[in-house]
Amino acid sequence: MNVYPNPSRLDLSSAPATAPAIPQVKARGRGVGSNSSGRFEAFKRSGIDDGWYREDEDLPVLKTHVTEEAARSIIARNISPDISFDRSINPYRGCEHGCSYCYARPSHAYMGLSAGLDFESRLFAKTNAVELLHKELGAKGYEPATIALGANTDPYQPVERQYRLTREILKMLNECNHPVGIVTKSALVTRDIDILKPMAEKGLVKVAVSITTLDHKLSRQMEPRASTPGRRLQALELLSAAGIPTVVMTAPVIPAINDMAIEKLLGAAQAAGASEAGYVLLRLPHELKDLFCEWLEREFPDRAKHVMNLVRDIRGGRDNDPEFGARMTGRGPYAWQIGRRFELACKRLGLNKVKLKLRADLFERPIQPGEQLSLL
Numbered sequence: 001m002n003v004y005p006n007p008s009r010l011d012l013s014s015a016p017a018t019a020p021a022i023p024q025v026k027a028r029g030r031g032v033g034s035n036s037s038g039r040f041e042a043f044k045r046s047g048i049d050d051g052w053y054r055e056d057e058d059l060p061v062l063k064t065h066v067t068e069e070a071a072r073s074i075i076a077r078n079i080s081p082d083i084s085f086d087r088s089i090n091p092y093r094g095c096e097h098g099c100s101y102c103y104a105r106p107s108h109a110y111m112g113l114s115a116g117l118d119f120e121s122r123l124f125a126k127t128n129a130v131e132l133l134h135k136e137l138g139a140k141g142y143e144p145a146t147i148a149l150g151a152n153t154d155p156y157q158p159v160e161r162q163y164r165l166t167r168e169i170l171k172m173l174n175e176c177n178h179p180v181g182i183v184t185k186s187a188l189v190t191r192d193i194d195i196l197k198p199m200a201e202k203g204l205v206k207v208a209v210s211i212t213t214l215d216h217k218l219s220r221q222m223e224p225r226a227s228t229p230g231r232r233l234q235a236l237e238l239l240s241a242a243g244i245p246t247v248v249m250t251a252p253v254i255p256a257i258n259d260m261a262i263e264k265l266l267g268a269a270q271a272a273g274a275s276e277a278g279y280v281l282l283r284l285p286h287e288l289k290d291l292f293c294e295w296l297e298r299e300f301p302d303r304a305k306h307v308m309n310l311v312r313d314i315r316g317g318r319d320n321d322p323e324f325g326a327r328m329t330g331r332g333p334y335a336w337q338i339g340r341r342f343e344l345a346c347k348r349l350g351l352n353k354v355k356l357k358l359r360a361d362l363f364e365r366p367i368q369p370g371e372q373l374s375l376l
Contacts, residue, residue, distance in 0.1 A: 028061060029224050031098030032291050033298065035116040038109030039286055062121050064096055066159055069124040074132035075147065082328050085181065088151035089133070091165035093124035095153040097185065099223040100295040101252050104152045106286035115287035120225075123159060130168045134366050137176055144363035146179040156186035158225065170195045176366055177204060179358035183249065185210040185223065187231040190238045200244040203359040208247035208278070209236050213258045214265055221299050222258075233272045240273025245356050251280035253338055255310035256303055262338070263345045270349040277351045279342050281330040282311060284320040310334060 248269035314330035
């Protein structure tokens with residue numbers, strides 16, 4: 001196990017994978033405050049305050065650990081009609097950004113870990129990602145289509161500075177002239193402009209920067225370790241100035257939390273160079289429902305019930321609606337209003353006039369070890 005260095009956080013490496021939360025812990029800078037067992041565990045465990053904890057007690061604080069993982073495959077496939085791609089790559093499991101609303105949190109249950117603090121502090125790096133990608137792209141019969149990079153967890157989360165898996169994946173895709181769409185909320189994406197620029201010149205890439213709010217304080221409450229809103233707007237400017245097509249994702253839209261600023265956010269992104277925009281309403285699958293409600297009670301106790309009432313209003317009376325066709329945009333009057341506001345703002349700003357379709361006709365299959373080069 002490799003320790004991602006940060007001396008200000010608690011070491012949980014000796015605990016079993018299904019260990020419960022430790023009440024006496026400083027989770028400063030984390031998105032959620034609990035660590036209940038995942039839905040596949042035989043026993044449900046969660047931390048409680050037994051009254052012995054003192055506010056002035058000097059406690060250890062949470063530390064991030066990264067396990068280097070040898071993945072079996074790297075290109076994941078999907079058949080969802082709600083999204084524009086059928087394949088994706090996620091170099092990392094878990095995400096240190098710690099977004100309280102992250103729909104990917106429940107995926108940590110497949111590792112025997114919690115969707116809570118485990119998700120943002122016990123990460124996995126697929127260190128053989130590039131080798132696998134070379135093999136899968138080189139398979140006979142492979143048909144190229146846009147790969148989404150970061151569809152589940154952020155490819156530019158802080159550990160990317162150390163592992164550089166995303167950068168190496170982009171190098172491989174560039175060498176093969178393979179189209180890729182990137183989604184991130186990190187300004188670190190600008191580090192790779194030297195790769196993205198030539199790809200953009202061939203119509204092979206566009207970058208979506210996710211911005212949930214322009215309010216610095218609210219951003220820190222919702223996504224404590226992601227780049228600030230200002231730095232994300234700056235990333236849009238730098239990417240656009242380099243000729244790289246950019247998209248702003250106002251996702252997720254959370255009723256009574258950040259939905260009031262849709263128009264202002266889109267205006268700022270358009271001014272920074274974004275030419276396309278998209279939005280997704282808050283989704284609360286599996287364990288995320290309880291984690292988000294816990295976060296609401298802690299950060300917005302005055303409106304927590306109101307927010308959840310609105311969430312249920314757009315989800316057909318439930319906390320979550322997984323049905324294709326409704327899970328991204330919701331249903332009912334409130335969801336309709338959000339959609340119309342978004343459409344009108346985009347029309348006024350000139351966003352989405354043209355949606356860039358990336359090229360797949362330039363793809364060159366990488367030569368595999370031992371394979372003879374063609375003479376033609």
